[in-house]
Amino acid sequence: MPTTARSEPQDPNEAARAVRAEWRTRQLLTAAARLMERDGFHGVSMQALADEAAVSVGLIYRYFGNKDELLLAVIINVLNAFASQVPTAIEAAGDDPVERIAAAFRAHCEVIDEHRHAAVLTYRESGTLSPEGRNKIKQMEVDTSEPLRTAIRSGVESGHLVDVDVQLATHNFLLMAHGWALKHWHLERTLQFEDYVAKQTALMLSALLEPERRHQYEHLLTTR
Amino acid sequence: MPTTARSEPQDPNEAARAVRAEWRTRQLLTAAARLMERDGFHGVSMQALADEAAVSVGLIYRYFGNKDELLLAVIINVLNAFASQVPTAIEAAGDDPVERIAAAFRAHCEVIDEHRHAAVLTYRESGTLSPEGRNKIKQMEVDTSEPLRTAIRSGVESGHLVDVDVQLATHNFLLMAHGWALKHWHLERTLQFEDYVAKQTALMLSALLEPERRHQYEHLLTTR
Amino acid sequence: MPTTARSEPQDPNEAARAVRAEWRTRQLLTAAARLMERDGFHGVSMQALADEAAVSVGLIYRYFGNKDELLLAVIINVLNAFASQVPTAIEAAGDDPVERIAAAFRAHCEVIDEHRHAAVLTYRESGTLSPEGRNKIKQMEVDTSEPLRTAIRSGVESGHLVDVDVQLATHNFLLMAHGWALKHWHLERTLQFEDYVAKQTALMLSALLEPERRHQYEHLLTTR
Amino acid sequence: MPTTARSEPQDPNEAARAVRAEWRTRQLLTAAARLMERDGFHGVSMQALADEAAVSVGLIYRYFGNKDELLLAVIINVLNAFASQVPTAIEAAGDDPVERIAAAFRAHCEVIDEHRHAAVLTYRESGTLSPEGRNKIKQMEVDTSEPLRTAIRSGVESGHLVDVDVQLATHNFLLMAHGWALKHWHLERTLQFEDYVAKQTALMLSALLEPERRHQYEHLLTTR
DNA sequence: CATGAATGAGCGTTCATTCAT
DNA sequence: AATGAATGAACGCTCATTCAT
Numbered sequence: 037m038p039t040t041a042r043s044e045p046q047d048p049n050e051a052a053r054a055v056r057a058e059w060r061t062r063q064l065l066t067a068a069a070r071l072m073e074r075d076g077f078h079g080v081s082m083q084a085l086a087d088e089a090a091v092s093v094g095l096i097y098r099y100f101g102n103k104d105e106l107l108l109a110v111i112i113n114v115l116n117a118f119a120s121q122v123p124t125a126i127e128a129a130g131d132d133p134v135e136r137i138a139a140a141f142r143a144h145c146e147v148i149d150e151h152r153h154a155a156v157l158t159y160r161e162s163g164t165l166s167p168e169g170r171n172k173i174k175q176m177e178v179d180t181s182e183p184l185r186t187a188i189r190s191g192v193e194s195g196h197l198v199d200v201d202v203q204l205a206t207h208n209f210l211l212m213a214h215g216w217a218l219k220h221w222h223l224e225r226t227l228q229f230e231d232y233v234a235k236q237t238a239l240m241l242s243a244l245l246e247p248e249r250r251h252q253y254e255h256l257l258t259t260r
Numbered sequence: 261m262p263t264t265a266r267s268e269p270q271d272p273n274e275a276a277r278a279v280r281a282e283w284r285t286r287q288l289l290t291a292a293a294r295l296m297e298r299d300g301f302h303g304v305s306m307q308a309l310a311d312e313a314a315v316s317v318g319l320i321y322r323y324f325g326n327k328d329e330l331l332l333a334v335i336i337n338v339l340n341a342f343a344s345q346v347p348t349a350i351e352a353a354g355d356d357p358v359e360r361i362a363a364a365f366r367a368h369c370e371v372i373d374e375h376r377h378a379a380v381l382t383y384r385e386s387g388t389l390s391p392e393g394r395n396k397i398k399q400m401e402v403d404t405s406e407p408l409r410t411a412i413r414s415g416v417e418s419g420h421l422v423d424v425d426v427q428l429a430t431h432n433f434l435l436m437a438h439g440w441a442l443k444h445w446h447l448e449r450t451l452q453f454e455d456y457v458a459k460q461t462a463l464m465l466s467a468l469l470e471p472e473r474r475h476q477y478e479h480l481l482t483t484r
Numbered sequence: 485m486p487t488t489a490r491s492e493p494q495d496p497n498e499a500a501r502a503v504r505a506e507w508r509t510r511q512l513l514t515a516a517a518r519l520m521e522r523d524g525f526h527g528v529s530m531q532a533l534a535d536e537a538a539v540s541v542g543l544i545y546r547y548f549g550n551k552d553e554l555l556l557a558v559i560i561n562v563l564n565a566f567a568s569q570v571p572t573a574i575e576a577a578g579d580d581p582v583e584r585i586a587a588a589f590r591a592h593c594e595v596i597d598e599h600r601h602a603a604v605l606t607y608r609e610s611g612t613l614s615p616e617g618r619n620k621i622k623q624m625e626v627d628t629s630e631p632l633r634t635a636i637r638s639g640v641e642s643g644h645l646v647d648v649d650v651q652l653a654t655h656n657f658l659l660m661a662h663g664w665a666l667k668h669w670h671l672e673r674t675l676q677f678e679d680y681v682a683k684q685t686a687l688m689l690s691a692l693l694e695p696e697r698r699h700q701y702e703h704l705l706t707t708r
Numbered sequence: 709m710p711t712t713a714r715s716e717p718q719d720p721n722e723a724a725r726a727v728r729a730e731w732r733t734r735q736l737l738t739a740a741a742r743l744m745e746r747d748g749f750h751g752v753s754m755q756a757l758a759d760e761a762a763v764s765v766g767l768i769y770r771y772f773g774n775k776d777e778l779l780l781a782v783i784i785n786v787l788n789a790f791a792s793q794v795p796t797a798i799e800a801a802g803d804d805p806v807e808r809i810a811a812a813f814r815a816h817c818e819v820i821d822e823h824r825h826a827a828v829l830t831y832r833e834s835g836t837l838s839p840e841g842r843n844k845i846k847q848m849e850v851d852t853s854e855p856l857r858t859a860i861r862s863g864v865e866s867g868h869l870v871d872v873d874v875q876l877a878t879h880n881f882l883l884m885a886h887g888w889a890l891k892h893w894h895l896e897r898t899l900q901f902e903d904y905v906a907k908q909t910a911l912m913l914s915a916l917l918e919p920e921r922r923h924q925y926e927h928l929l930t931t932r
Numbered sequence: 933c934a935t936g937a938a939t940g941a942g943c944g945t946t947c948a949t950t951c952a953t
Numbered sequence: 954a955a956t957g958a959a960t961g962a963a964c965g966c967t968c969a970t971t972c973a974t
Contacts, residue, residue: 053933076387078302081968092935094971103969159442160384163300204459207447211439215431218383223431235428243467280958306944316960318946327944504954524835526750529947540956542950551948607890608832611748652907655895659887663879666831671879683876691915728937754965764939766967775965 061099061109064089069110073153077107077161108169111158114151115173118180121147126183133191134245137209138237138256140184144213145233155217181210188244197244205244212236234259285323285333288313293334293378301331301385332393335382338375339397342404345371350407357415358469361433362461362480364408368437369457379441405434421468429468436460458483509547509557512537517558521601525555525609556617559606562599563621566628569595574631581639582693585657586685586704588632592661593681603665629658645692653692660684682707733771733781736761741782741826749779749833780841783830786823787845790852793819798855805863806917809881810909810928812856816885817905827889853882860916869916877916884908906931 067089071080082103086093100106122143129139148155162173185206191197215223216232223232238257245253291313295304306327310317324330346367353363372379386397409430415421440456447456462481469477515537519528530551534541548554570591577587596603610621633654639645663671664680671680686705693701739761743752754775758765772778794815801811820827834845857878863869887895888904895904910929917925 076302079388083968094935097970160387161300163298163384164303200463201459203447204451204456204463207439208436208460208463211435212432215435223427227428235425236432239424239428239432239467243463318961319959321945322958524750527836531947542956545949546954608835609748611746611832612751648911649907651895652899652904652911655887656884656908656911659883660880663883671875675876680876683873684880687872687876687880687915691911766940767938769966770937
């Protein structure tokens, strides 16, 4: 047992261990998301999760304090994806306020599509979490939707959009993005992701765009 | 001792019993919806439900075969409210296609507001149901949204609305109606029901209305 | 409320009531025996019994204090049949000791065949009874087998039978009689009641009869 | 740290675990048999069983899928004892058909005496089992009684026994063997195992033996 | 680091029994 | 006499969690 303080985690063993741990965490998170979407949080036993991830039950507890923390981690994992992908997508869209809104919405939809397994958990199982967990999620949801909200606010302020309730517009975009995950039976099973995004973008923009700006965004308003 | 001849096979005892049973059912349904919204289906034990409804555990099983059936009944109860309230509201709106759509949307929102406790369960807990239960719900959701869908289709066919994907438009209206129940933390807590309905109606109509028809519906498009 | 002591239950109302009660008791006992044989004592709920007998649950408790008492009554009902049928059959067989034994065995078998439903309960469910109940049954079993035991003892004392252990011989006859009720899968399903009785009688007598007496009982020793 | 190369794929850990599991199974089976004989299958709760075996309820379910399976296992355990002990005893008896029958009967009685707790369950609780379980038991009972049946058939065919119904004779021997477990109150409490076996053997053989063979088997026909 | 046997609180459900009508 | 709604203790069973190895 070394008694010297080490400020640098430079021991190659330790590095390997960290890599291993990271890999395990991801493996467990993925397995958990997959099982929980299919069977719900309460429908997945720790044993089933261990089997799916090909580890022992005990090991799960080395990485997550308890089952609730695991759920929290799964949800946070999705929210982190928003935090990392949405701003990037917005920046890549350039300076045009409307293009940035469209890009933000598309990015939200893409994250949800990629994490379809876990995305529904946000709706379905958030009530299961501890108050602290719920607050954390709540804060993260506010944070991750901030770029979209900001883009909309900029659109209004720049005069590209009509004077709409920014909060409500954000809410609607998010609703539509999550609507893809809920992918309700109302929705034709034949409706593809690209169609969904394009059509919903067109619909929202045709309501939000200042009439005299519409001709600039024909490519967003037409869906063939 | 009845002195009047009755041709109906209605024993007064039996009638009283039926009333009592109906009352119990409603009492249990309400308690279940309230608790389940707060704690989720799995978070509510039958004992807790019995306590909330001030009856014994055993009695619940006289009215509902098991916990799943109780959830099913709670959900069906909401869907029945749609089935009874939405068509009425549409008829009361007269013959104008756009007014009928607005009335249908408002009716959906009202039912959800009245059953706010139970409405979220449709989203959150439908995965818990048996396949048969889920199919029944699915069919009922399709059926109860049919009046709205028909109203939108009529609007398109009469030329009041632009040529939009009817299915998707329905999906969006429903999403917005349920959005009131999910009433996400994104939504200002100060936004009142009337505001929500009016603003969402205005938003959707401003996207769907044929431009030359817009002036007829200023009262729906303006939200003060 | 009559204050005069009545030693005679001669009130016609009361008589009618007694008849009714007797009828109810028999109805319940029969239903209970039938259901319990099929599903076992624990497999029959009071509700199921009430349904089978077409009465209400509550009524059963007017006639039997509780479920255990009902089981006791069903078993006692069979034992009473032994007590009434076996001595009669023995007397009808005349004075010959061997004929009396054969008649006693046949009578035991007949009672078991007639009450096949309830007879198995003696074996299967006697452990369920209260100690007092079990003692009562035990005593009744000893009492009802007494005539058979006495017949065997007479046979030994009169020199018709070899000097066998009377207790054990009785045990064996009873075992064989109950063997018909248990009617194990070992037993060919084609073996009829008459065959069973005749063959078992022949077997036991061929072991018990004094050799020089055998020719007198050819009709009991031959089974075609 | 094993230094010897082992060609068997036997991990010492795994072996130890198997031993432990085997021990647990036996521990639970014994406790279950003991309690179930005293209180009947339905009279024994899983908690009571856990207490008796000094384990937790949950652990029982690691070894037996449910309560019914446990009962099945207890019964099968006895039947396996027949399957292993009866044929051995018969072979040890040599070639004489009558000696083989006597040995088979004695072996049946011995197994029942050793498993007195569990033996009664075959009679009392077989109705509790699932149809599949019952069929399995039925088949095993037929199989385990086959050696005895074969021995009797050989006795008849070799002319040692009179021309008796083999099936029925088997049934009677089995009935007598189980009679020791039921050990009815009719039976003197002072009758010892050896007496019982000897006397019952003598009784059956005196009925089944060809008269001219009897003198060869005086040691089986005399009981003290 | 990794295992999985072991725990026990808590669940959904049943059913003998009571009692107001 | 007869009903059946109502009770609640007790059951079989599950599963998150721990800990000796």
